[in-house]
Amino acid sequence: MWSWVLHRITGVAIYFFLLVHLLDTALIRVSPEAYNAVIGTYKNPIMGIGELGLVGAILFHALNGLRIILIDFWQLGTKYHRAMFYVVIGVWLVLMIGFTPRHLINVFSEGAV
Amino acid sequence: MSIATPSAVETFTVTLIIRRFDPEIDTEPRWQDFDVEMLPTDRVLDALHKIKWEQDGSLTFRRSCAHGICGSDAMRINGRNRLACKTLIKDLDITQPIYVEAIKGLPLEKDLVVDMEPFFQSYREVQPFLIANSKPKEGKERAQSPEQRARYDDTTKCILCAACTSSCPVFWTDGQYFGPAAIVNAHRFIFDSRDESNVRLDVLADREGVWRCRTTFNCSEACPRGIQVTQAIAEVKQAILRGRGA
Ligand code: SF4
Numbered sequence: 001m002w003s004w005v006l007h008r009i010t011g012v013a014i015y016f017f018l019l020v021h022l023l024d025t026a027l028i029r030v031s032p033e034a035y036n037a038v039i040g041t042y043k044n045p046i047m048g049i050g051e052l053g054l055v056g057a058i059l060f061h062a063l064n065g066l067r068i069i070l071i072d073f074w075q076l077g078t079k080y081h082r083a084m085f086y087v088v089i090g091v092w093l094v095l096m097i098g099f100t101p102r103h104l105i106n107v108f109s110e111g112a113v
Numbered sequence: 114m115s116i117a118t119p120s121a122v123e124t125f126t127v128t129l130i131i132r133r134f135d136p137e138i139d140t141e142p143r144w145q146d147f148d149v150e151m152l153p154t155d156r157v158l159d160a161l162h163k164i165k166w167e168q169d170g171s172l173t174f175r176r177s178c179a180h181g182i183c184g185s186d187a188m189r190i191n192g193r194n195r196l197a198c199k200t201l202i203k204d205l206d207i208t209q210p211i212y213v214e215a216i217k218g219l220p221l222e223k224d225l226v227v228d229m230e231p232f233f234q235s236y237r238e239v240q241p242f243l244i245a246n247s248k249p250k251e252g253k254e255r256a257q258s259p260e261q262r263a264r265y266d267d268t269t270k271c272i273l274c275a276a277c278t279s280s281c282p283v284f285w286t287d288g289q290y291f292g293p294a295a296i297v298n299a300h301r302f303i304f305d306s307r308d309e310s311n312v313r314l315d316v317l318a319d320r321e322g323v324w325r326c327r328t329t330f331n332c333s334e335a336c337p338r339g340i341q342v343t344q345a346i347a348e349v350k351q352a353i354l355r356g357r358g359a
């Protein structure tokens with residue numbers, strides 16, 4: 001149940017990001033200056049934290065997606081769905097622990113420049 | 114002469130908070146609490162009986178066998194779908210009140226009774242009976258090996274209580290979805306070596322069929338018969354991809 005709820009929430013969040021991302025990328029066709037102006041506003045710590053959330057959401061969605069594929073196609077998938085969920089959380093934690101400090105250093109050192 | 118009285122059995126008092134709804138009076142369901150004196154051997158169904166027989170005769174619920182075999186009394190007890198007749202009160206947390214309400218996703222009729230018709234409609238649509246057009250060998254019976262019988266053993270255990278279907282978040286939001294119980298009963302025949310029809314695979318390949326399943330596993334957790342419901346659904350999904358069952 002909770003894996004499904006999280007999958008939904010991250011899925012919807014990623015969808016809205018893609019929507020915005022498509023729009024801001026499309027701006028480059030309008031004018032490169034406008035594009036630069038918009039992208040420039042992304043360079044602040046709040047957006048930095050948002051990026052962290054985005055990476056977290058995408059990672060969870062991707063890993064849990066693999067788990068769902070296994071549930072559907074691997075014979076023992078339904079038997080080990082719970083164990084696989086813990087593996088997903090575990091791998092997600094490891095990756096996030098690796099990514100978060102690096103990313104935050106980037107975000108905040110750029111903010112200082 | 115005195116007869117030895119059995120040492121007094123310990124009783125305890127529990128509070129049940131029941132979601133009541135009388136369509137002739139209420140516009141909205143309301144919660145009502147009852148205190149009942151219970152024995153350690155009593156089940157939620159016994160508490161409901163006690164309330165109905167001693168406190169409020171208008172309390173409405175379904176039950177027939179009272180022994181976990183007819184599937185009439187699935188209800189939501191402390192937020193989980195179970196059979197009232199198979200839930201011992203002492204196994205719940207009796208320091209807290211016990212919340213009892215009707216199963217979700219089906220139209221509420223009165224108190225703990227819902228309209229089961231949409232549920233049985235889906236059940237009928239998967240044609241849950243043996244379809245075989247060929248003549249049995251030697252004109253007598255359709256033999257089946259123990260292995261062939263074991264293939265669908267799990268899904269023969271269903272008592273059509275609707276605990277699974279009414280615990281499914283997909284079914285809550287989309288009442289058209291066939292729901293786990295119908296798929297379980299389709300599985301029962303899809304994997305039966307004697308069955309010769311592919312019609313159930315066609316029915317369940319529909320938009321509202323197996324692909325609605327999001328593998329939340331709520332159904333497997335709810336099933337009072339311990340059927341591996343999500344497993345059965347996964348097997349039907351694969352049978353549809355292969356284009357055949359058994
Ligand atoms: S599969 Fe289990 S929960 Fe679902 S209707 Fe059958 S017995 Fe009830």
Ligand code: FES
Pocket residue numbers: 175176177178179180181182183184185186187196197198199
């Ligand atoms: S009353 Fe028959 S299953 Fe509970």
